[in-house]
Amino acid sequence: MTAVNPEDVAASDSLVEGLDSTKGARADTVFRWAAFGAGLMVLVILALITFTTAQAAWPAFSVEYFTKAEWIPSQQQFGMLGFLWATLLISFIGILMAVPIAVGIALFATEVAPRRLRRTITTVMDLLASIPSVVFGLVGFYVLRAPAQDLFRWIGDVCAGIPVLDRIFGEGSSGTSILMAGIVLSIMILPIVTSISREVFDTVPRNDKEGALALGATRAEMINGVVIPHSLGGLTGAVMLGLGRAMGETIAVTLLIGGVSNPPITVDVLSASDAMPSAIARYLSESAGTYRSALIGLGVTLFVITMVINVLSRKVVNVFDRRIKGAA
Amino acid sequence: MTATQTPRPKVDERLVVPTDVRISTIKGARFRRNQIASIGMVAAFVLAAIPLLFVVGNVVVKGLPVVTTKFLVSDIPNNAAAQELSSDCETLRRYDPTAACDDKAPVEKPQPGMGPAVVGTLITTGLAALFAIPLGILAAIYLNEYGKQTKLARFIRFMTDVMTGVPSIVMGIFIYQLWIVKFGNGRSALAASLSLACLMLPIVVRSSEEMLKLVPNTLREASAGLGSRTWKTTLRVVLPAALPGLVSGSMLAVARAAGETAPVLFTIGAINSVAAAKTITGQSTTLSVQIYNMITNGGKLSPQMAWGAAFTLIAIVLILTSIARAVSARFVMR
Amino acid sequence: MTEEETPVPQPAPTPLSDLAHETAEEHPPPAASAGATVFDVDDLSVLYSGFRAVKDVDISITKHEITAFIGPSGCGKTTVLRCFNRMNDLIEGAAVEGSLKYHGVDLYGKDVNPVEVRRRIGMVFQKPNPFPKSIFENVAYGPKLAGIKKKSELDGIVEQALRGAAIWDEVKDRLHKSGLGLSGGQQQRLCIARALAVNPEVILMDEPCSALDPIATGRIEDLMEEIKQDYTIIIVTHNMQQAARVSDRCAFFTTEVNPDSDQRTGTLVEFDATEKMFSNPSDERTENYVTGRFG
Numbered sequence: 001m002t003a004v005n006p007e008d009v010a011a012s013d014s015l016v017e018g019l020d021s022t023k024g025a026r027a028d029t030v031f032r033w034a035a036f037g038a039g040l041m042v043l044v045i046l047a048l049i050t051f052t053t054a055q056a057a058w059p060a061f062s063v064e065y066f067t068k069a070e071w072i073p074s075q076q077q078f079g080m081l082g083f084l085w086a087t088l089l090i091s092f093i094g095i096l097m098a099v100p101i102a103v104g105i106a107l108f109a110t111e112v113a114p115r116r117l118r119r120t121i122t123t124v125m126d127l128l129a130s131i132p133s134v135v136f137g138l139v140g141f142y143v144l145r146a147p148a149q150d151l152f153r154w155i156g157d158v159c160a161g162i163p164v165l166d167r168i169f170g171e172g173s174s175g176t177s178i179l180m181a182g183i184v185l186s187i188m189i190l191p192i193v194t195s196i197s198r199e200v201f202d203t204v205p206r207n208d209k210e211g212a213l214a215l216g217a218t219r220a221e222m223i224n225g226v227v228i229p230h231s232l233g234g235l236t237g238a239v240m241l242g243l244g245r246a247m248g249e250t251i252a253v254t255l256l257i258g259g260v261s262n263p264p265i266t267v268d269v270l271s272a273s274d275a276m277p278s279a280i281a282r283y284l285s286e287s288a289g290t291y292r293s294a295l296i297g298l299g300v301t302l303f304v305i306t307m308v309i310n311v312l313s314r315k316v317v318n319v320f321d322r323r324i325k326g327a328a
Numbered sequence: 329m330t331a332t333q334t335p336r337p338k339v340d341e342r343l344v345v346p347t348d349v350r351i352s353t354i355k356g357a358r359f360r361r362n363q364i365a366s367i368g369m370v371a372a373f374v375l376a377a378i379p380l381l382f383v384v385g386n387v388v389v390k391g392l393p394v395v396t397t398k399f400l401v402s403d404i405p406n407n408a409a410a411q412e413l414s415s416d417c418e419t420l421r422r423y424d425p426t427a428a429c430d431d432k433a434p435v436e437k438p439q440p441g442m443g444p445a446v447v448g449t450l451i452t453t454g455l456a457a458l459f460a461i462p463l464g465i466l467a468a469i470y471l472n473e474y475g476k477q478t479k480l481a482r483f484i485r486f487m488t489d490v491m492t493g494v495p496s497i498v499m500g501i502f503i504y505q506l507w508i509v510k511f512g513n514g515r516s517a518l519a520a521s522l523s524l525a526c527l528m529l530p531i532v533v534r535s536s537e538e539m540l541k542l543v544p545n546t547l548r549e550a551s552a553g554l555g556s557r558t559w560k561t562t563l564r565v566v567l568p569a570a571l572p573g574l575v576s577g578s579m580l581a582v583a584r585a586a587g588e589t590a591p592v593l594f595t596i597g598a599i600n601s602v603a604a605a606k607t608i609t610g611q612s613t614t615l616s617v618q619i620y621n622m623i624t625n626g627g628k629l630s631p632q633m634a635w636g637a638a639f640t641l642i643a644i645v646l647i648l649t650s651i652a653r654a655v656s657a658r659f660v661m662r
Numbered sequence: 663m664t665e666e667e668t669p670v671p672q673p674a675p676t677p678l679s680d681l682a683h684e685t686a687e688e689h690p691p692p693a694a695s696a697g698a699t700v701f702d703v704d705d706l707s708v709l710y711s712g713f714r715a716v717k718d719v720d721i722s723i724t725k726h727e728i729t730a731f732i733g734p735s736g737c738g739k740t741t742v743l744r745c746f747n748r749m750n751d752l753i754e755g756a757a758v759e760g761s762l763k764y765h766g767v768d769l770y771g772k773d774v775n776p777v778e779v780r781r782r783i784g785m786v787f788q789k790p791n792p793f794p795k796s797i798f799e800n801v802a803y804g805p806k807l808a809g810i811k812k813k814s815e816l817d818g819i820v821e822q823a824l825r826g827a828a829i830w831d832e833v834k835d836r837l838h839k840s841g842l843g844l845s846g847g848q849q850q851r852l853c854i855a856r857a858l859a860v861n862p863e864v865i866l867m868d869e870p871c872s873a874l875d876p877i878a879t880g881r882i883e884d885l886m887e888e889i890k891q892d893y894t895i896i897i898v899t900h901n902m903q904q905a906a907r908v909s910d911r912c913a914f915f916t917t918e919v920n921p922d923s924d925q926r927t928g929t930l931v932e933f934d935a936t937e938k939m940f941s942n943p944s945d946e947r948t949e950n951y952v953t954g955r956f957g
Contacts, residue, residue: 024557031559035474038466039484042533045526046491049502056505104372112369114754121373128380130649132587134619135638139383141623142631187379194376211791211853214747215804215860216781218358220365225803229794241493248495250590251616255623277497277590284504285594299501303494310493340819342808343861347765349778355809 057297078294082263087275091246093182106197129191137255145175170268179269181257193242200234233317240313244306254278391639402441403601444605448612455521464532472540491530499526500591515597517612523591528581535577539570572659579652589616615641698725702763711755716928728895730905733915738928739898747783748776784857788869790849792841804860827855847878867897
């Protein structure tokens with residue numbers, strides 16, 4: 001749908017400018033450089049982010065910083081492993097819960113649902129994605145904390161004494177905990193993992209799917225035998241992107257993870273803890289000196305990790321695709 | 329290379345099927361698995377819809393009653409905490425020397441208000457849009473109209489994708505360190521909008537490039553064939569054609585920025601009055617930050633105000649998102 | 663990886679009627695006792711969201727024969743073919759009117775499960791579509807679904823199917839390499855082997871050779887001749903020579919334009935023994951098509 005007729009444009013210009021082509025040439029150069037500059041800005045900003053934060057965090061970096069888990073600002077002790085562990089744990093829980101549901105929804109949308117229902121699914125996912133993180137934290141904090149505390153305490157009691165389970169599900173005395181944060185994270189990354197999974201499933205050629213069905217396969221068998229194998233690469237990419245998003249999520253986690261100042265490395269998901277972005281949110285404003293550098297260091301580490309995950313997710317997708325399409 | 333000689337070798341019994349299609353040859357287990365799969369998929373969708381309904385439901389039920397016009401234009405009460413300790417004027421005066429009360433008259437109850445946050449959200453988001461959208465569209469023009477598949481353009485495209493994955497809090501730290509600490513500018517609405525702009529930029533670039541890609545090349549060729557240079561073709565032909573998509577994509581980025589808390593949290597400062605919020609270089613606050621504050625520095629009035637702010641925020645985000653979708657739906661590029 | 667072929671000398675073009683006659687002589691149609699009716703199609707129409715795409719189809723498919731659907735593109739041959747294994751069910755808004763009976767049972771009856779239909783009626787597609795798995799796994803897919811798990815049994819079934827598709831010798835040493843590494847013609851024969859492995863009664867072929875070169879095409883045509891003793895084949899083809907060479911019976915389709923709505927609807931024109939259709943067609947439209955005056 002054109003808004004402008006190119007002929008009118010060219011005609012009016014040539015009337016006005018006549019044979020003065022230098023004016024047009026100069027405008028073109030200016031415009032080209034402006035656009036190029038804008039494109040470079042992305043790189044410039046990214047570089048600035050890297051350098052500024054790395055420089056600010058530098059004073060706090062040391063071997064202990066990256067290898068120890070004790071975080072005691074009053075004693076100038078900064079070991080970030082506790083925060084890193086918590087971040088990884090809540091993200092892992094988020095992925096564990098979100099991926100099966102996301103894949104289920106995506107399969108439903110691409111293989112089962114009639115056209116109208118597909119649009120509804122998209123709308124629901126878009127709406128879920130547009131809810132601000134702080135609102136999730138709000139609802140979780142005011143509405144779910146008390147019932148969650150009861151539930152967690154019950155789980156803790158049930159699992160007490162059972163060998164492995166009582167490590168994972170400890171006392172459960174708080175509604176804000178690793179598990180709580182993980183559950184909210186899973187809701188928050190659901191839209192992006194679903195959306196990418198849908199795109200991946202959509203690329204499975206119809207011909208292949210029909211081939212399986214023509215052999216007398218049920219729909220589930222066709223999905224299992226054709227759709228899933230075709231999509232493994234893309235799905236891995238989707239999972240990794242979801243992971244990156246989960247790790248960077250700040251505010252909902254801050255409100256629901258508990259806010260322990262020196263989180264231990266534990267598998268007790270019912271315990272309160274603190275993650276990298278939430279620690280920054282909590283303490284940066286009132287920090288100074290090495291303490292501030294250490295907190296910014298958490299940000300830098302987070303930045304590097306999410307960058308690596310993003311870059312890797314692309315590579316993984318490519319490798320998988322090549323293997324599936326198969327060399328002779 | 330011949331096919332089998334007749335007669336054909338015996339076929340496995342399990343592969344011999346009666347020709348009557350009504351006779352089932354497929355083990356029940358296979359159908360049951362199919363059923364379970366179908367149920368599972370539907371259940372997954374329901375499972376996703378539940379949190380949406382739960383969150384929106386709570387916000388509407390608890391927030392709507394709070395959001396009156398007064399709420400949207402009143403100052404944030406700063407004597408709420410004091411109210412809890414005592415309702416006598418002397419205590420109140422200790423926390424808020426300007427409190428309007430005297431020993432004879434009863435202390436006025438603090439009224440919930442989010443006026444400054446509303447103004448702050450509008451200003452910071454608007455400024456961020458002003459920075460990010462033109463820059464982002466221009467960068468997208470470079471990528472799609474000039475750079476295309478050159479090594480540099482591909483690198484920029486790749487890096488833009490990577491930048492969309494940068495955690496929002498890192499943007500906040502960045503501006504905090506560079507603008508506020510290094511340049512010594514202090515917290516302000518401007519600082520917050522800079523960090524929001526950093527967040528929006530890669531989103532705008534990506535979505536704009538997608539929209540520009542949708543403009544059919546025949547338009548460009550027609551324009552070029554008539555003597556227009558690239559810049560003119562882009563400005564007069566390509567941009568107008570892609571405009572609805574560009575608007576829609578930008579509005580979605582704005583909606584995202586409006587809801588962000590982390591990048592704003594330590595770059596914006598804190599204020600309480602609507603008057604103070606009408607600023608760019610001074611400290612300010614936003615709805616998202618206020619919700620966070622209300623929850624973490626809880627007082628008696630705080631939950632009410634938090635729900636009210638949340639309702640307002642969701643309303644703003646929903647309005648922006650709906651307009652974006654309406655624009656893209658009505659002017660779909662063929 | 664290319665097939666090693668001895669080039670087949672190209673025959674001088676013969677009139678189709680001669681071709682059909684030769685074929686009829688070499689392979690006389692089976693005796694009447696073997697000619698049991700497999701499918702009975704009565705006044706069949708296919709509609710897509712209310713739009714009538716094909717109408718007035720009345721044919722019957724006989725056991726151990728090759729029936730060809732011929733006609734210009736877009737006249738509904740593939741649409742009708744896909745009715746036989748209920749593949750049109752996959753298209754949203756598709757519906758069928760009239761009756762299509764398989765051994766006397768209405769395929770579209772309420773108590774009929776499409777999966778059961780496809781178990782008995784296999785299909786080979788226009789574009790070869792082997793799974794991105796090994797050759798062995800491709801052929802074993804169907805039998806595995808049927809519950810055959812033991813490797814020794816699968817080995818036998820896979821070999822039998824690959825022999826049946828005349829491709830065993832070419833792939834027996836690389837059964838565990840990917841099916842996608844084969845040439846187009848080999849991939850198509852792999853797909854045929856895959857279909858044979860589940861022991862269907864009928865095999866539907868949707869322009870199976872249109873993506874292949876003439877040599878690969880010839881091999882598949884030879885294959886069809888050999889396997890028709892054990893199966894019943896329906897083939898859609900827009901290659902008249904192929905139909906004349908290979909088929910015992912032909913159904914000729916064409917499009918009719920509705921004068922009021924300008925919509926094109928496919929329809930069956932004539933259904934007869936191949937030899938008759940090419941030498942002495944009853945309908946003028948058929949004659950125009952087979953003599954090459956149009957289409």
